[in-house]
């Protein structure tokens with residue numbers, strides 16, 4: 520890190536009171552505590568005409584600054600554009616994109632408002648690390664404000680293909696949003712390949728001999744940084760409670776577990792169907808297995824999320840109706856979040872972990888399931904090839920999330936896999952999980968960011984022209 524350089528982390532939500540909600544928050548907090556610094560994000564409060572200044576909140580050894588959104592900004596920036604346009608586009612679901620009037624303007628408006636506030640407090644020595652698709656244009660907005668700090672961006676979700684991007688009305692701006700950062704981090708090598716393909720197709724982009732990209736006069740870096748978990752912390756959590764007692768699972772019952780936000784990208788309906796198919800085809804003397812799906816609600820204001828919830832409830836109800844016996848419901852479907860220690864104990868108890876998204880940036884549940892296993896008697900991970908995690912975790916049973924009978928067969932294979940094969944697969948998976956844990960991810964990203972050199976500090980021309988015409992709510 521440069522002399523006097525301060526780390527500023529930007530994410531949609533600033534960390535709030537109470538225990539951290541996940542490994543990413545823990546890792547960034549650790550990193551800020553160690554280096555000192557600042558975390559900036561929305562407060563979670565909505566106020567009419569929010570002030571264009573930050574509110575200071577006490578952090579544990581670092582600063583937190585929050586800002587409120589107006590109800591209109593929450594609707595336009597967060598729900599309609601970030602989660603109604605960018606999320607489905609990046610998850611190969613252009614059919615779910617809902618382009619609503621004023622959403623893009625609200626999205627750009629929040630990014631510009633944040634850039635103006637950040638411009639007041641940052642110096643050229645600072646490193647600003649921006650997280651995720653809510654703030655893709657933030658570097659362009661900061662450059663337009665004359666900010667000369669080093670800017671890094673990490674894209675937590677899949678990178679869209681050039682075909683996906685055709686569904687975005689602002690497709691022309693997309694490459695410039697990225698190029699205005701100094702470093703763009705993606706989850707996988709496959710994502711980097713997709714991004715390079717996008718730039719290859721652009722006029723005025725050039726691949727430089729130092730490995731960087733030049734786009735419309737700006738040089739920047741594009742690299743993969745596969746995100747991980749706090750492996751040791753998770754291993755310790757997994758031993759703290761008895762998962763079998765927690766879920767009231769009889770000794771002779773096998774547990775299959777799925778844990779996901781209830782998002783259409785996670786492939787829940789097909790996973791439930793695969794379990795139903797497994798039940799229909801299992802031999803009468805096979806040990807019974809219960810499927811526990813933990814699926815907390817998310818973004819329920821959007822129709823696509825209401826639809827997937829209804830679909831899951833219908834499928835789970837039908838399968839239970841067909842296969843339940845006195846004292847045994849094959850599917851136990853929890854529509855809420857549960858504490859991390861309980862989750863870790865349940866992973867450890869489960870003979871099978873099913874992670875079958877259609878499309879996922881990485882998927883931390885896959886890594887958590889591996890870390891939580893007893894190395895002497897581990898369970899089996901069934902993993903979709905659509906998850907970024909499959910790039911590294913190829914010792915899992917890799918499945919096609921669209922092929923229900925293949926997933927049903929994988930359940931049968933997993934439930935009968937010999938102990939020595941389970942041990943060998945888990946040991947290999949655990950090595951990979953440890954190799955890319957969250958502390959290493961943070962350090963790697965920030966090391967490369969420190970090496971990225973500051974480029975000509977003007978925003979890309981396309982963005983300047985468009986931003987000038989967008990009506991901005993300030």
Ligand code: ADQ
Pocket residue numbers: 541542543675676746778779780813814815855856857858859862879880881882883884885887
């Ligand atoms: P998500 O889409 O949220 O993250 P994921 O990576 O699986 O997906 O992370 C979910 C986290 O929430 C996990 O730590 C999990 O334990 C926790 N969680 C899920 N359901 C829970 C429940 N019912 N109760 C308690 N905790 C629960 C986005 C991208 C991913 C990428 C991550 C990190 O979509 O692809 O891996 O960011 O970059």
